Amino acid sequence: MEIRRLGVDDVPECMKLVTDRGWGWTPAQWEMLLSLGPGFGAFDETGLLGTTLVTPYPEMQAISGVLVGSWAERRGIAGALISNVLDAGPSVLYATDMGEPLYRRLGFHLVGRASEYHGEIAGEAAGVTRRATADDLPAVVALDKAASGFTRDAFWAHVFGGSSVYTPHVAEDGFVCTRVMGETLVIGPLVAPNAAAACEIIADVAAGAGPSRVDVSDPDVEAFLSGKGYEVRGACALMVHGVDDVGGDRTRYFAPASLALG
Structure with a gap:
């Protein structure tokens, strides 16, 4: 397995993962996020197995797009993709119930939830x-x-x-x-x-x-x-890594830019 940076040309393959997992993301969303920061994909000889995206801010980076094809489960791909970007500095993400245990193992901790x-x-x-x-x-x-x-x-x-x-x-x-x-x-x-x-x-x-x-x-x-x-219709855990909490006056921040952007 190889982890390499994603480009706009990889969006069609990313959309195959979206379809496989039933996500609502569109090609325009992938293109926007790839324009705001790097994305990484795990590949083998069969093609794209999984993805993760990073949107860097001076204070911390927002991690999103952690998506692994159903055909590539239980191979440690999500963990490898996230570990690949954690050295960049403090990180924040919104985790689903399925993903939260993985993020805890990687050192993230809970600071809030959004319904x-x-x-x-x-x-x-x-x-x-x-x-x-x-x-x-x-x-x-x-x-x-x-x-x-x-x-x-x-x-x-x-x-x-x-x-x-x-x-x-x-x-x-x-x-x-x-x-x-x-x-x-x-x-x-x-x-x-x-x-x-x-x-x-x-x-x-x-x-x-x-x-x-x-x-x-x-x-x-x-x-x-x-x-x-x-x-x-769902809820996600707000989690951080390498920092105690998110910043800002969160008493005035009532909805995120998106679960991908924080």
């Missing part, structure tokens, strides 16, 4: 958000760094660029991004001054938009979503 809420909000938007413009970029970057603890200029340059899958919106002392996956509007990252404001922002961008999803850990936001008829 995946799915539902729909009828009616019209209240107007507490507006579409962001280029003039909003510096303020959004500053708010994101303060709340998430990540300096991610490259990500925000992509979001505000012409080919982004994200649509940024701003609100008073906060912001939110949305993107469409299939028929579902995915909400995040979301930064707000408090939980009540976060709920207003979610309702604003989700109103009349059809099915939506938001990954949250704040109990007040969870109660709000449950009250709107949202249901939990």
Whole structure:
């Protein structure tokens, strides 16, 4: 088995792993993540066996895309791929229930959890958000760094660029991004001054938009979503390696940019 860096030309093979495992990732997502940081693949004579992606921030790196084909299980491939990138420095990731034991063995520890809420909000938007413009970029970057603890200029340059899958919106002392996956509007990252404001922002961008999803850990936001008829369809553990915890003021960080980006 050989581990080597992935390129855009490898995306079709990555999508075979996505199909095999029933993930919802699209080629555009792979291409975006590969533009933001390196990806690595495990190969043998039959082709691509597994992948992992890294999005580097000055504070730590976000690990994602840990995916191994069903035909290559129980060969230590996921562990080898993750171990291959851990020397780069502190790391953060969201782990599924299946992956959490592996990450614990590799030295990760739990610092939080996020539940995946799915539902729909009828009616019209209240107007507490507006579409962001280029003039909003510096303020959004500053708010994101303060709340998430990540300096991610490259990500925000992509979001505000012409080919982004994200649509940024701003609100008073906060912001939110949305993107469409299939028929579902995915909400995040979301930064707000408090939980009540976060709920207003979610309702604003989700109103009349059809099915939506938001990954949250704040109990007040969870109660709000449950009250709107949202249901939990999964949960992931927020884990770190080489550092005690994630940074930032997490009381203002209500939804991640994605489970891949932190």
